[in-house]
Amino acid sequence: MSPRSPYNRKAGRPRPTKLPTDEEIAKEVRGINAAGKSGINYRELSLDLHGMICAKCAREFTAANRHELTVHHIDGNDKNNPTDGSNWENLCNHCHEAEHSRGRLGDYLRGDD
């Protein structure tokens, strides 16, 4: 495998700061790939697909508070990350907590099932 740089922009004018070396770029690209494999990028993908809005209470988010929006896994399996977003739901902190306490902890505490 030879990682190709997506940042192969031409240096129009010489810059005083040093440009990243091929090795540095390759390292960064590998980092991005690793993040994708471990599922870290699904958050961005889900926000992109479903929009920055809570699926339960319809609270809208902006770039300023988007970190309060959580990507919830509908089937509860955070390893299940189809890129069409079918297992993701964007929930605000509040709704996300409610979703989890209702599904598992709630049942557990009540002794249901």
Ligand SMILES: [Zn+2]
């Ligand atoms: Zn909500």
Ligand SMILES: [Zn+2]
């Ligand atoms: Zn969740």
